[in-house]
Amino acid sequence: MTPTTLFTTEFDPTIDAGLQGNYQTPGDKSISHRALLLGALAQGTTVIHGLLPAADIRSTQQALQSLGVKLITRDHTTEVIGQGGWQFQPTAEAVSLDLGNSGTTTRLLLGLLARQRFTSHLQGDASLSQRPLRDIIEPLSEMGAKFTTETATLPLMIAPNQWLNGLRYRLPVASAQLKSALILAALQADQPSVFWELAPTRDHTERLLQLFGAQVTATAGKIQVTPQRQPLQAQELTIPGDPSSAAFMICAALFRPHSRLTITNHSLNPTRTGLLRLLQALGAPITILPSSQTKTVEPAADLLVETWTQPTGTIQIDQHNLGGVIDEVPLLALLATQLPGTSVITDAATLRHKETDRLAVITEQLRLFGARIDENPTGLVIHGGHALHAPTVATLNSHGDHRIAMTLVIAELLLQAKVPIAGLDSIAISNPTFLQDLVRALGGPA
Numbered sequence: 352m353t354p355t356t357l358f359t360t361e362f363d364p365t366i367d368a369g370l371q372g373n374y375q376t377p378g379d380k381s382i383s384h385r386a387l388l389l390g391a392l393a394q395g396t397t398v399i400h401g402l403l404p405a406a407d408i409r410s411t412q413q414a415l416q417s418l419g420v421k422l423i424t425r426d427h428t429t430e431v432i433g434q435g436g437w438q439f440q441p442t443a444e445a446v447s448l449d450l451g452n453s454g455t456t457t458r459l460l461l462g463l464l465a466r467q468r469f470t471s472h473l474q475g476d477a478s479l480s481q482r483p484l485r486d487i488i489e490p491l492s493e494m495g496a497k498f499t500t501e502t503a504t505l506p507l508m509i510a511p512n513q514w515l516n517g518l519r520y521r522l523p524v525a526s527a528q529l530k531s532a533l534i535l536a537a538l539q540a541d542q543p544s545v546f547w548e549l550a551p552t553r554d555h556t557e558r559l560l561q562l563f564g565a566q567v568t569a570t571a572g573k574i575q576v577t578p579q580r581q582p583l584q585a586q587e588l589t590i591p592g593d594p595s596s597a598a599f600m601i602c603a604a605l606f607r608p609h610s611r612l613t614i615t616n617h618s619l620n621p622t623r624t625g626l627l628r629l630l631q632a633l634g635a636p637i638t639i640l641p642s643s644q645t646k647t648v649e650p651a652a653d654l655l656v657e658t659w660t661q662p663t664g665t666i667q668i669d670q671h672n673l674g675g676v677i678d679e680v681p682l683l684a685l686l687a688t689q690l691p692g693t694s695v696i697t698d699a700a701t702l703r704h705k706e707t708d709r710l711a712v713i714t715e716q717l718r719l720f721g722a723r724i725d726e727n728p729t730g731l732v733i734h735g736g737h738a739l740h741a742p743t744v745a746t747l748n749s750h751g752d753h754r755i756a757m758t759l760v761i762a763e764l765l766l767q768a769k770v771p772i773a774g775l776d777s778i779a780i781s782n783p784t785f786l787q788d789l790v791r792a793l794g795g796p797a
């Protein structure tokens with residue numbers, strides 16, 4: 352994603368208002384990818400309500416279309432015409448897939464394309480092409496997949512392949528993308544597979560596969576996959592709101608005076624509610640209310656978030672709870688600056704291989720606000736308890752990373768500082784209506 356130095360004109364972080372009204376959380380990104388992919392494999396038409404309309408999801412949609420899958424979008428509903436089996440039917444003998452900025456699309460497709468009759472060429476943008484794929488290439492190759500890549504990154508080629516064997520494998524890293532790729536390959540294998548997770552990560556693949564009729568069981572970090580001989584069965588489903596998008600509005604409301612914001616449709620999947628649990632344990636004024644929305648494919652609720660007048664406590668993240676906040680870490684670093692003590696994030700080296708090196712970039716940017724952060728190879732130590740100030744630089748820089756860009760917007764809002772942010776347009780990767788929604792919650796025009 353090309354950095355820009357444009358700052359939005361409609362959003363004014365110096366505004367003297369709290370966040371009020373209702374915030375409709377955009378559809379969950381992880382579930383949106385998976386609903387499209389499983390819908391494509393199923394027999395029948397899968398109807399998805401509330402798919403996230405963001406650039407990463409468009410990468411999955413375009414990849415599926417290149418693979419010969421038909422998608423129909425009307426208003427807030429997307430229909431996926433399932434192909435009724437594992438074999439995609441592209442019109443050419445070799446397909447080229449541009450996966451943009453989306454790590455999830457890339458990794459899940461590596462699993463799905465491991466046993467196809469055609470050649471696939473996968474590429475992505477500059478950021479995605481830097482992200483390591485070795486962790487995923489190695490076990491999939493052991494199963495029989497045939498990858499060609501010089502550096503275990505994109506661009507990469509997958510050769511036609513007629514067989515995959517089952518695998519018993521202890522995942523060396525905690526990664527939902529790795530786990531999902533292995534499960535998707537294992538369903539196409541000739542023998543059963545068993546995987547053991549290093550630490551808990553989001554479980555949308557397991558849940559959705561069960562809904563679509565696959566034999567996948569997951570207990571206490573052990574995942575058992577039976578090869579799927581019958582096609583998956585198409586479903587109609589409504590996607591819950593993405594906690595990783597809601598997180599920004601929750602923090603803005605907690606730390607802006609005069610806030611009273613209802614967040615609707617927030618997922619309650621326990622593998623995604625790490626931030627919510629952590630804030631509730633610290634006594635933040637967040638009330639969980641019954642959901643006011645249509646029943647979603649995973650549990651969801653409304654949240655009432657009010658200004659946190661006396662923030663207390665600290666944040667402690669390690670490998671046991673990292674999975675539940677993996678995409679919230681840049682925001683957690685900002686949150687920790689607002690707490691009185693010293694917060695510690697550890698076991699988080701994987702953050703160095705996201706859209707940017709998120710540990711380095713958030714440290715660099717929050718220091719411009721006067722934050723006291725020590726960076727180490729696997730995490731951050733954030734010394735709270737002292738006031739931040741408006742940055743004195745001419746431009747902040749998200750380095751084209753959507754989560755960093757949104758964290759900087761919230762930092763500016765908390766400090767009422769108006770400094771241009773380079774790469775703000777990256778927000779469209781996961782949360783295209785973010786600034787508009789923020790302006791509305793602050794009392795601006797809808």
Ligand SMILES: O=C(O)C1=C[C@@H](OP(=O)(O)O)[C@@H](O)[C@H](O)C1
Nearest residue numbers: 381455526527528529552677678
């Ligand atoms: O599976 C997924 O949908 C995702 C998994 C996470 O990565 P990990 O593979 O590190 O868990 C997360 O960072 C990403 O935004 C989405």
Ligand SMILES: C=C(OP(=O)(O)O)C(=O)O
Nearest residue numbers: 452453454455678705754
């Ligand atoms: C890391 C992220 O996504 P992905 O890995 O799909 O690019 C994210 O959304 O923060």
